Amino acid sequence: MEKIIYILLLLILENGNFYKDIKTIYDPTTYDFLVNKNIKLNNDYIPNDLELISTNYACENKYLRKEAKEAFEKLSKDAKNLGFNIIAVSTFRSYDYQEKLYNNYVKEKGLYYADMASARAGHSEHQTGLAVDVSDSTLDYDNFEDTKEFTWIKDNAYKYGFILRYPKAKFDITGYKYEPWHYRYVGVDVATYIYENDITLEEYEKLKNG
Numbered sequence: 592m593e594k595i596i597y598i599l600l601l602l603i604l605e606n607g608n609f610y611k612d613i614k615t616i617y618d619p620t621t622y623d624f625l626v627n628k629n630i631k632l633n634n635d636y637i638p639n640d641l642e643l644i645s646t647n648y649a650c651e652n653k654y655l656r657k658e659a660k661e662a663f664e665k666l667s668k669d670a671k672n673l674g675f676n677i678i679a680v681s682t683f684r685s686y687d688y689q690e691k692l693y694n695n696y697v698k699e700k701g702l703y704y705a706d707m708a709s710a711r712a713g714h715s716e717h718q719t720g721l722a723v724d725v726s727d728s729t730l731d732y733d734n735f736e737d738t739k740e741f742t743w744i745k746d747n748a749y750k751y752g753f754i755l756r757y758p759k760a761k762f763d764i765t766g767y768k769y770e771p772w773h774y775r776y777v778g779v780d781v782a783t784y785i786y787e788n789d790i791t792l793e794e795y796e797k798l799k800n801g
């Protein structure tokens with residue numbers, strides 16, 4: 592089954608419109624803007640309101656934009672009070688850092704696998720300062736889906752303004768395999784709409800823009 596899914600994803604990657612007709616964003620002014628395989632951030636873009644997340648809720652030296660940072664700390668704190676350990680493991684990443692990550696993926700796993708699992712530089716949501724990869728206290732993404740932490744966050748993240756950005760079976764829209772650990776801050780209203788309607792940010796933007 593895994594193999595069939597992998598082949599299907601390869602076909603979509605090869606034949607879809609991903610990484611074609613690319614638009615560049617220079618200065619995002621909202622929290623719900625799209626960054627994906629067709630919309631990239633300017634290479635130099637670094638948000639000017641990055642703030643350090645408390646190590647009560649994150650690994651060391653993890654930054655998010657102010658509003659996302661405050662929302663994430665609240666999420667993680669509330670989760671902790673209920674007995675769930677939700678830690679930010681990867682947050683803001685610069686263009687240069689993403690370039691290294693992606694190139695390493697290509698070297699180790701090949702181009703197609705890299706494109707399913709990692710963004711090319713400029714195309715990563717992590718450069719927005721609004722995306723966070725979380726884990727339970729094991730800090731192991733691969734098993735996050737099976738944790739009680741995931742069971743809680745998937746149905747509660749929206750209350751804090753975060754969405755599960757790369758859901759299962761939305762690969763043809765997002766261009767990424769399922770990532771139970773990757774959340775994107777879009778603000779509470781947009782997150783609630785996306786959660787309640789079970790759509791992706793791509794579908795939301797399409798609805799919004801008619």
Ligand SMILES: [Zn+2]
Pocket residue numbers: 681717722723724772773774
């Ligand atoms: Zn991520």
